[in-house]
Amino acid sequence: MSNTAHQPTDRAARLRALPSVDRVLAQAPLADALDRLPRADVTDAVRQAIEDARTALIADRDAPIDAAELARLAAGSLTTLLRPSLRAVINATGVVIHTNLGRAPVSEAAELAMSRAASGYSNLEYELDAGSRGSRSDHLESLLHAVSGAEAGIAVNNNAAALYFALNAHGAAHAPVNEVIVSRGQAVEIGGGFRIPDVLRQSGARLVEVGATNRTRARDYANAVSERTAAILRVHSSNFRMVGFTEEPSVAELRQVADEAGVLLIDDVGSGCLLDTRQFGLSYEPRPQDSVAAGADLVLFSGDKLLGGPQAGLIVGTRESIDPLRRHPLMRALRLDKAAIAGLAATLHHYVGGEAVEEVPIWRMIAAEAEDLHARAGSWRNALGAGELEPGESPIGGGSLPGETRPTCVWSLAHPHPSEAARQLRLNDPPIVARVERDRLVLDPRTVLSGQDADVIDALRAVIGVAS
Numbered sequence: 001m002s003n004t005a006h007q008p009t010d011r012a013a014r015l016r017a018l019p020s021v022d023r024v025l026a027q028a029p030l031a032d033a034l035d036r037l038p039r040a041d042v043t044d045a046v047r048q049a050i051e052d053a054r055t056a057l058i059a060d061r062d063a064p065i066d067a068a069e070l071a072r073l074a075a076g077s078l079t080t081l082l083r084p085s086l087r088a089v090i091n092a093t094g095v096v097i098h099t100n101l102g103r104a105p106v107s108e109a110a111e112l113a114m115s116r117a118a119s120g121y122s123n124l125e126y127e128l129d130a131g132s133r134g135s136r137s138d139h140l141e142s143l144l145h146a147v148s149g150a151e152a153g154i155a156v157n158n159n160a161a162a163l164y165f166a167l168n169a170h171g172a173a174h175a176p177v178n179e180v181i182v183s184r185g186q187a188v189e190i191g192g193g194f195r196i197p198d199v200l201r202q203s204g205a206r207l208v209e210v211g212a213t214n215r216t217r218a219r220d221y222a223n224a225v226s227e228r229t230a231a232i233l234r235v236h237s238s239n240f241r242m243v244g245f246t247e248e249p250s251v252a253e254l255r256q257v258a259d260e261a262g263v264l265l266i267d268d269v270g271s272g273c274l275l276d277t278r279q280f281g282l283s284y285e286p287r288p289q290d291s292v293a294a295g296a297d298l299v300l301f302s303g304d305k306l307l308g309g310p311q312a313g314l315i316v317g318t319r320e321s322i323d324p325l326r327r328h329p330l331m332r333a334l335r336l337d338k339a340a341i342a343g344l345a346a347t348l349h350h351y352v353g354g355e356a357v358e359e360v361p362i363w364r365m366i367a368a369e370a371e372d373l374h375a376r377a378g379s380w381r382n383a384l385g386a387g388e389l390e391p392g393e394s395p396i397g398g399g400s401l402p403g404e405t406r407p408t409c410v411w412s413l414a415h416p417h418p419s420e421a422a423r424q425l426r427l428n429d430p431p432i433v434a435r436v437e438r439d440r441l442v443l444d445p446r447t448v449l450s451g452q453d454a455d456v457i458d459a460l461r462a463v464i465g466v467a468s
């Protein structure tokens with residue numbers, strides 16, 4: 001369309017050549033859509049594609065007039081109807097708790113429990129013995145007690161909700177006694193714009209920051225206590241680590257301050273790590289049960305980070321501190337869905353039974369040794385006849401254990417356009433998310449679930465162009 005002298009006739013001819021709706025509907029690219037969607041939806045998409053082409057031609061812009069090409073465009077606009085937007089992907093990044101890829105995959109038992117709860121009726125709020133109304137929190141309480149040692153426990157939608165709820169119910173409920181004391185080093189942003197000071201403000205509590213960014217002592221908390229103090233809040237700094245000249249009081253020290261002041265001690269431990277991470281060569285990640293034992297009144301943690309279950313926020317603590325939450329009107333707004341309760345209960349069972357490392361996928365992945373991963377990456381290389389095996393590091397991720405990695409063995413390939421190759425893998429069905437490091441395409445077997453190897457090999461074959 002660069003030759004302006006020819007444009008009007010050219011344009012008129014092209015406009016006349018636009019195919020009819022029926023001709024486009026008869027093209028192969030729409031066969032699948034016509035099979036699976038109401039004809040009216042497909043017809044609308046075709047009309048729209050033809051209309052867009054007509055508008056573009058009238059405006060002297062280029063547009064397709066070929067019936068098959070228009071059918072492809074119409075089919076493209078129907079993909080969200082044909083295929084759910086949320087899809088299962090293969091995580092070949094090696095990041096175990098990948099926040100953007102849905103955090104923790106749940107265990108087989110949890111998957112089964114979730115699917116049963118979702119697809120049928122259950123005794124969610126029903127006492128089978130008495131045949132009367134029951135409470136949905138009963139399904140979790142004894143399990144939460146067993147794993148944390150706390151007297152009582154409830155579950156809400158996520159840990160952000162747990163923090164908001166705990167502060168709202170205990171911190172802000174009795175203004176002017178609504179001040180919450182937080183160390184300057186812990187008034188942090190956890191991720192996704194989730195900032196502790198903002199949550200405090202939203203909950204109605206008043207933030208009182210104490211100490212210096214790198215050092216806060218028990219005395220700083222004690223000095224900040226007044227008759228307006230409702231609680232002392234401790235927040236695990238999760239996704240970053242301060243090194244060097246730093247100091248923070250322990251939960252036990254804060255317990256003393258809270259006792260002397262007669263205020264509540266709330267500990268947001270973040271990742272919900274119930275196992276001792278030192279057994280995997282990682283540094284120690286604070287555990288809910290340690291906080292409970294050290295005397296925190298309320299301990300908060302996520303369900304889908306290092307707990308390895310579905311999305312949830314767990315609140316465990318003394319009966320006296322949990323009971324007001326149970327009866328609080330916000331509980332109704334923040335309560336967990338039945339499938340999440342079922343999945344969480346199944347996940348907690350793995351810990352109670354001492355089988356978490358074998359059964360909970362994230363622990364299986366974290367526990368995998370470099371030599372096991374070498375064997376898997378090696379099997380990919382053998383199947384492909386391409387790529388190299390290299391030592392690497394798998395980050396734990398998910399705002400837990402910052403900077404901590406496990407030694408791994410990756411499959412990697414020098415590629416002229418590694419980012420394009422990675423994009424092709426993401427467009428695969430199922431999508432595969434890999435890493436690009438300098439001029440190399442890198443896949444870490446640690447986070448590729450068992451049973452996904454064949455998909456990875458097929459996709460790599462297509463993308464790097466090796467014959468099978």
Ligand SMILES: *Cc1c(COP(=O)(O)O)cnc(C)c1O
Nearest residue numbers: 158159160190236238269270302
């Ligand atoms: C991750 C995290 C949260 C938020 O938890 P979600 O379950 O994502 O809502 C809150 N506090 C800490 C310390 C965290 O690490």
